[in-house]
Amino acid sequence: xxxxxNGPGAEDLTRLDAAELARRVxxxxxxxxxxxxxxxxxxxxxxxxxxxxxLHVAADAALAAAAAVDDEIAAGTVRGPLAGVPVAIxxxxxxxxxxxxxxxxxxxxxxxPYDATVVRRLREAGLVPLGKTNLDEFAMxxxxxxxxxxxxxxxxxxxxxxxxxxxxxxxxxxxGETPLALGSxxxxxxxxxxxxxxxxxxxxxxxxxxxxxxxxxxSSLDQIGPFGRTVLDAxxxxxxxxxxxxCDQTSIDAPLPPVVEAALAGARxxxxxxxxxxxxxxxxxxxxxxxxxxxxDAVRVLTELGAEVVEVSCPSFTLGLPAYYLIAPSEASSNxxxxxxxxxxxxxxxxxxxxxDEVMSATREAGFGAEVKRRIMIGTHALSAGSYDALYGxxxxxxxxxxxxxxxxxxxxxxxxxxxxxxxAFPIGDRVDDxxxxxxxxxCTIPANLAGIxxxxxxxxxxxxxxMPVGLQVMTPALADDRAYxxxxxxxxxxxxxxxxxxxxxxxxxxxxQGAS
Amino acid sequence: MSDITRSDVAHLARLxxxxxxxxxxxxFSGQLDAILDTVGRVSEIDDDVPPTSHVAPLTNVLRxxxxxxxxxxxxxxxxxxxxxxxxxxxxxxxxxEP
Numbered sequence: 001x002x003x004x005x006n007g008p009g010a011e012d013l014t015r016l017d018a019a020e021l022a023r024r025v026x027x028x029x030x031x032x033x034x035x036x037x038x039x040x041x042x043x044x045x046x047x048x049x050x051x052x053x054x055l056h057v058a059a060d061a062a063l064a065a066a067a068a069v070d071d072e073i074a075a076g077t078v079r080g081p082l083a084g085v086p087v088a089i090x091x092x093x094x095x096x097x098x099x100x101x102x103x104x105x106x107x108x109x110x111x112x113p114y115d116a117t118v119v120r121r122l123r124e125a126g127l128v129p130l131g132k133t134n135l136d137e138f139a140m141x142x143x144x145x146x147x148x149x150x151x152x153x154x155x156x157x158x159x160x161x162x163x164x165x166x167x168x169x170x171x172x173x174x175x176g177e178t179p180l181a182l183g184s185x186x187x188x189x190x191x192x193x194x195x196x197x198x199x200x201x202x203x204x205x206x207x208x209x210x211x212x213x214x215x216x217x218x219s220s221l222d223q224i225g226p227f228g229r230t231v232l233d234a235x236x237x238x239x240x241x242x243x244x245x246x247c248d249q250t251s252i253d254a255p256l257p258p259v260v261e262a263a264l265a266g267a268r269x270x271x272x273x274x275x276x277x278x279x280x281x282x283x284x285x286x287x288x289x290x291x292x293x294x295x296x297d298a299v300r301v302l303t304e305l306g307a308e309v310v311e312v313s314c315p316s317f318t319l320g321l322p323a324y325y326l327i328a329p330s331e332a333s334s335n336x337x338x339x340x341x342x343x344x345x346x347x348x349x350x351x352x353x354x355x356x357d358e359v360m361s362a363t364r365e366a367g368f369g370a371e372v373k374r375r376i377m378i379g380t381h382a383l384s385a386g387s388y389d390a391l392y393g394x395x396x397x398x399x400x401x402x403x404x405x406x407x408x409x410x411x412x413x414x415x416x417x418x419x420x421x422x423x424x425a426f427p428i429g430d431r432v433d434d435x436x437x438x439x440x441x442x443x444c445t446i447p448a449n450l451a452g453i454x455x456x457x458x459x460x461x462x463x464x465x466x467x468m469p470v471g472l473q474v475m476t477p478a479l480a481d482d483r484a485y486x487x488x489x490x491x492x493x494x495x496x497x498x499x500x501x502x503x504x505x506x507x508x509x510x511x512x513x514q515g516a517s
Numbered sequence: 518m519s520d521i522t523r524s525d526v527a528h529l530a531r532l533x534x535x536x537x538x539x540x541x542x543x544x545f546s547g548q549l550d551a552i553l554d555t556v557g558r559v560s561e562i563d564d565d566v567p568p569t570s571h572v573a574p575l576t577n578v579l580r581x582x583x584x585x586x587x588x589x590x591x592x593x594x595x596x597x598x599x600x601x602x603x604x605x606x607x608x609x610x611x612x613x614e615p
Contacts (some may be wrong), residue, residue: 021594057612069593110596111595111596113588113589113592113593114588206572206573207573207574207575216594220570220571220572221575237580246580249578250571250575250578252573252574252575256610267549303549317560319558319559319561321555321563322555322557322558322559323556323559325552326556326559328544333533334525338609340534341598342597342598342605342606343596343597344596344598345596345598346598347598348598350598350599350608351567352608354608355608355610356607356608356609356610357534358536358608359530359608360534361534361535361536362536364533364534364536365535365536365537365538368535370541373530373533373535373537373541373545374548374549374552376524376533376535376547377529377530377533377545377549378549378552378553380532380533380554381521381525381529381530381549384532384554388607390557390560391556391557391559391560393568394559394560394562395556395559396568396570397559397562397563397564397566397567397568397569398559398562399568399569399572399609400566400567400568400569401562401566403569403572434551435548435551435552436551436552436555439552439555448570451572452572452573454573455601478572478574505606
């Protein structure tokens with residue numbers, strides 16, 4: 001076990017949820033330094049097994065931050081509800097005291113000059129950043145195999161992917177390397193790895209969590225959000241980082257939905273009067289059997305909790321995936337033009353004889369991985385004069401239809417549900433040579449990004465055929481994120497009551513497995 | 518609908534400033550072709566629908582035109598691959614072929 005220093009029989013702090021850790025630290029039953037040290041030891045033990053969830057661990061800075069929080073609490077000041085609790089940060093959010101690589105060679109060694117707004121808010125709220133987590137390069141991918149620093153493994157089965165692109169944040173949260181993590185979700189990059197690793201992951205309403213300091217992939221779709229092992233933990237982190245930020249032009253100047261209150265209300269276990277729509281287009285043919293049966297069971301539980309379940313049809317969703325894989329690469333081809341070998345990171349071939357143009361091309365060739373190159377070229381093609389109307393223009397029209405389908409569905413329903421992903425986590429290497437099959441993992445999560453609405457994934461059991469976690473996705477109208485937390489928390493309680501153990505406690509321990517072998 | 522050749526990929530790579538290799542031209546032409554076959558399905562929809570470019574309920578967000586502190590020059594240049602005399606140093610830009 002990781003906390004060997006605490007002696008035999010001592011409670012493992014890395015299995016407690018964030019809400020409980022916060023309570024104990026603030027009641028001075030345990031110090032933030034002890035909590036932080038336990039997580040740093042856990043990271044060391046688990047990373048040794050090859051999980052590869054972290055790209056950078058800031059042990060000294062974390063212990064110093066924790067000590068500062070402990071001093072404040074001793075003096076009677078508590079910065080916020082999560083003060084003293086560790087957190088991990090996806091490595092596409094910039095940090096002034098840690099490298100930021102976006103899992104790309106092109107940013108190797110770069111140290112950002114300032115903190116992203118979300119990072120600043122974490123520090124101001126007294127959370128303790130542990131380090132930066134692995135991802136698909138520039139958040140482009142659904143398996144974490146596109147990292148220049150190696151794939152992340154799935155704690156439930158190390159031969160499988162953890163999902164992506166926020167695979168490091170998801171895997172780290174699942175195994176207790178951290179109780180909380182931030183991810184970013186452009187087409188499902190929080191919810192899909194959440195489903196694959198049995199964690200709670202939330203994509204908030206577009207514009208409600210600042211993107212200032214998030215390295216841009218697809219600016220009209222990117223959204224930062226929380227990972228936790230419980231719905232309440234995710235809600236608490238959501239409230240720390242959310243809210244208007246004048247530094248982000250797309251930040252909505254409106255109050256954040258009361259997500260913590262909603263999670264607490266949901267945990268009272270009553271969904272009477274809540275209208276739940278099952279989206280026809282997001283289940284059925286092509287979905288793994290165990291995913292469908294776990295989803296069906298979850299919907300039955302919602303009914304038992306008092307929800308009124310209806311079927312809804314959103315025909316445009318079948319074109320959501322193709323539209324997304326035009327819009328996101330188009331915006332990426334523009335956003336990634338900033339990696340020009342002049343202002344940050346890598347420069348290749350600057351030997352005095354080559355022109356700026358040649359150095360730029362050589363650097364981008366050496367610095368970007370295959371998936372990033374594919375998307376830049378697809379985007380360049382989709383935006384070119386001969387293809388713009390037929391590709392990018394049509395994709396934007398599909399986007400309008402997706403928005404309309406959601407609006408119609410939300411007239412009849414308070415929330416919409418689907419499996420988060422059509423399958424469970426697939427074996428590492430299975431889809432790397434077939435980009436199109438890789439893209440299918442985003443089928444159910446993409447519509448929420450296209451429409452800018454909120455989506456939450458909560459674990460809903462294991463698929464019978466492979467024993468891997470399945471996610472239930474709950475989608476809400478824009479600025480009604482609280483509904484997803486209420487439904488998610490009610491479902492979570494019913495799930496754990498029925499099985500008799502918290503789902504989060506059932507994840508295999510990679511460190512123990514290796515110790516036994 | 519799509520039919521991406523090696524020379525198409527070479528053209529796109531040049532526009533995107535990617536010095537791709539011969540091997541990559543082979544691999545990418547097949548993969549981009551398959552991707553464009555899939556995403557090309559968007560052409561099925563009606564042309565009468567208006568496009569949506571973003572979904573934030575916002576237009577023209579501006580701040581007051583007043584000077585504010587910006588990042589420290591040294592801190593910014595510290596992240597650059599090459600700097601000289603307080604500026605980014607770049608390779609030669611004159612005498613390039615058109």
